[in-house]
Amino acid sequence: MGDTSNIKFKIQDLNLFYNSFQALKSVNIEIEKNEITSLIGPSGCGKSTFLKTLNRMNDLVEGTKVEGSILMDGIDLYREMDAILLRRRVGMVFQQPNPFPKSVYDNVAYGPRIQGIKKKIELDDIVERSLKQAAIWDELKDRLYKSALGLSGGQQQRLCIARTLAVKPEVILMDEPTSALDPISTTKIEDLIIKLKEHYTIIIVTHNMQQAARVSDKTAFFLLGEAVEFGVTKELFSMPRDKRTEDYITGRFG
Amino acid sequence: MRETFIHEIEDLNDDLIMMGSMIESAISKAVEALTNKDVDLAQEAIEFDNQIDNKEKEIESRCIALLVQQQPVASDLRLVTAAIKMITDMERIGDHAADISEIMLIIADSDYTSHMSKIPEIAKATIKMLNDSVNAFVSRDRKLAKSVQKYDDVVDELFVDIKAELTELIRSDLEESNQAVDMIMIAKYFERIGDHAVNIAEWVEFSQTGMYKGTNIM
Numbered sequence: 451m452g453d454t455s456n457i458k459f460k461i462q463d464l465n466l467f468y469n470s471f472q473a474l475k476s477v478n479i480e481i482e483k484n485e486i487t488s489l490i491g492p493s494g495c496g497k498s499t500f501l502k503t504l505n506r507m508n509d510l511v512e513g514t515k516v517e518g519s520i521l522m523d524g525i526d527l528y529r530e531m532d533a534i535l536l537r538r539r540v541g542m543v544f545q546q547p548n549p550f551p552k553s554v555y556d557n558v559a560y561g562p563r564i565q566g567i568k569k570k571i572e573l574d575d576i577v578e579r580s581l582k583q584a585a586i587w588d589e590l591k592d593r594l595y596k597s598a599l600g601l602s603g604g605q606q607q608r609l610c611i612a613r614t615l616a617v618k619p620e621v622i623l624m625d626e627p628t629s630a631l632d633p634i635s636t637t638k639i640e641d642l643i644i645k646l647k648e649h650y651t652i653i654i655v656t657h658n659m660q661q662a663a664r665v666s667d668k669t670a671f672f673l674l675g676e677a678v679e680f681g682v683t684k685e686l687f688s689m690p691r692d693k694r695t696e697d698y699i700t701g702r703f704g
Numbered sequence: 705m706r707e708t709f710i711h712e713i714e715d716l717n718d719d720l721i722m723m724g725s726m727i728e729s730a731i732s733k734a735v736e737a738l739t740n741k742d743v744d745l746a747q748e749a750i751e752f753d754n755q756i757d758n759k760e761k762e763i764e765s766r767c768i769a770l771l772v773q774q775q776p777v778a779s780d781l782r783l784v785t786a787a788i789k790m791i792t793d794m795e796r797i798g799d800h801a802a803d804i805s806e807i808m809l810i811i812a813d814s815d816y817t818s819h820m821s822k823i824p825e826i827a828k829a830t831i832k833m834l835n836d837s838v839n840a841f842v843s844r845d846r847k848l849a850k851s852v853q854k855y856d857d858v859v860d861e862l863f864v865d866i867k868a869e870l871t872e873l874i875r876s877d878l879e880e881s882n883q884a885v886d887m888i889m890i891a892k893y894f895e896r897i898g899d900h901a902v903n904i905a906e907w908v909e910f911s912q913t914g915m916y917k918g919t920n921i922m
C-alpha cells in the first residue's frame with residue numbers, strides 16, 4: 451500500500467444520495483497519479499457531484515449520504531482522513547474565477563498564512579513560485595499589490611490556480627475552469643493544465659469535448675449518475691465501447 | 705441532436721455510394737467496350753473519368769469542411785477519415801478503367817479478340833470485388849469486406865495465368881507480340897483494380913472497427 455502504486459484514487463462502488471435522490475450510482479474508477487482525467491456528460495449527470503466527493507466538499511451539503519469507498523494513496527477518504535487536511539491535499543478551482551477582494555499577493559498568500567506561515571521572505575517566495583507555476587508571474591509581477599478584481603477573467607482564473615497551488619496540494623480538481631473564458635485565455639489555461647500534470651494529479655470537468663480530447667489522458671463519461679465508460683481519452687473519442695458514449699459524443703443524444 | 709451535422713454525414717455517405725456506383729459503371733463500360741470492340745463506348749468510358757475526378761474533389765472538400773466545422777469523433781470521425789482514403793482508391797479505379805479503354809482504342813483495328821486469354825474472367829472477378837466492396841460499405845457488412853480481401857488471390861492467380869499464356873504466345877508467334885503485350889497491360893490494370901477494391905474493403909472495415917490491416921490506428 452502507501453505510495454508504491456500509481457493509483458491516486460481508487461473509487462469503489464461509490465453511491466451518493468442527496469436525501470432520497472441518488473446522484474451517483476455504483477461508480478468504479480481508478481485515477482492515476484500525474485494524469486489528467488476529464489469528466490464529461492450531460493448537465494445533471496453527476497460530474498460536479500463526483501468531483502466534490504474527491505475532497506469531501508459534499509460533506510458541507512446537508513442530507514448527503516455516501517456509500518462505498520474512495521481510497522487516496524490507499525487510505526479511505528471518508529473513514530480514515532480528516533476533511534480539512536484532505537482539502538489541503540486536494541485543491542479545487544471553480545467555473546467562475548473567484549478571487550478574494552484583496553491584492554494579488556494576498557490572494558496567493560491567503561492559504562499559506564492560514565497554515566501558519568508568517569515570514570515575509572517565505573511568503574514572497576511562495577507567491578512568486580505559485581504565480582510562476584500558474585504561468586502568470588510575468589503579467590502580474592508589477593501589480594502584486596493591486597486588487598485582484600481588476601484583472602481580466604483569464605488572469606483571475608490563473609490567479610485562482612496560483613492560489614490553489616500555493617498550499618502545495620497533490621491533486622487539483624477543476625470544475626469547468628474555462629467555460630467563462632475567451633478562446634485565448636482558454637488556451638493559456640489548457641497549456642497550464644498540461645504543464646501542471648508533471649507535479650499534480652488533475653481532474654477536470656468540462657462541457658467542451660474538444661477540450662477533454664486536447665488535455666486529458668483519460669476520460670470518464672457520466673450519464674444519470676453512472677460512470678458509463680472510462681478509458682484512454684483517444685480511444686474513447688475514436689472508438690467508444692458503449693453505444694451511449696457514442697451517441698453522446700457524436701451529438702446523437704436525446 | 706446536431707441536426708445539421710447528422711444531415712451532412714448522411715450526405716457524405718450518399719456521395720460515397722454515388723461515387724462507388726460511378727466507378728462500377730466506369731469498369732462495366734470499359735469491359736463492355738473491350739469485349740464488343742465498341743469504340744464509341746470506349747470513348748465514353750474515357751470521358752466519364754472526368755466526372756469521377758470531379759466527384760472525388762467534391763467529396764474531398766466535403767470531408768475537409770466536416771473536419772473543420774464539426775470536429776467529428778467516434779464513428780463519424782472514422783467515416784470521414786475512411787472516406788478521404790476510399791475516394792483516392794476509387795479515383796484510381798476510374799483512371800484504370802480509362803487506361804483500359806485507351807489501349808483498346810489503339811488496338812481496335814486489330815484482331816485482338818482472339819488473344820483475350822482469361823481477360824473476360826479477370827474482368828468479371830475484379831467487377832465482383834468492386835461490387836462487393838461498395839456493397840460492404842453501403843450495408844456496413846464487415847464479412848463481405850473481409851471476403852473481398854480474400855478474393856484478391858483469385859484475381860492474382862488469373863493474372864499469373866494470363867501472363868504465362870500470352871508470354872507463350874509472344875514466344876511462338878512474334879507477329880502477335882504487340883497485341884499480346886497490350887493484353888498483358890490490360891490484365892495488369894484489372895489486377896490493380898482488384899488491389900484498389902481490397903483497399904476500399906479495408907477502409908470499410910476501419911470505419912467500423914478502427915482497425916486497419918490488423919492494427920488499431922486511431
Ligand SMILES: Nc1ncnc2c1ncn2[C@@H]1O[C@H](COP(=O)(O)OP(=O)(O)OP(=O)(O)O)[C@@H](O)[C@H]1O
Binds near residue numbers: 471473496497498499
Ligand atoms: N445539493 C443538492 N441537493 C439535491 N440535489 C442536488 C444537489 N446538488 C446536485 N443535485 C442533483 O444531483 C444531480 C447531479 O448534479 P451535478 O451538479 O453533479 O451535475 P453536473 O453533471 O455537474 O451538471 P452540470 O453539467 O449542469 O454542472 C442533478 O440532478 C442535481 O439536480
Ligand SMILES: [Mg+2]
Binds near residue numbers: 497498
Ligand atoms: Mg457541474
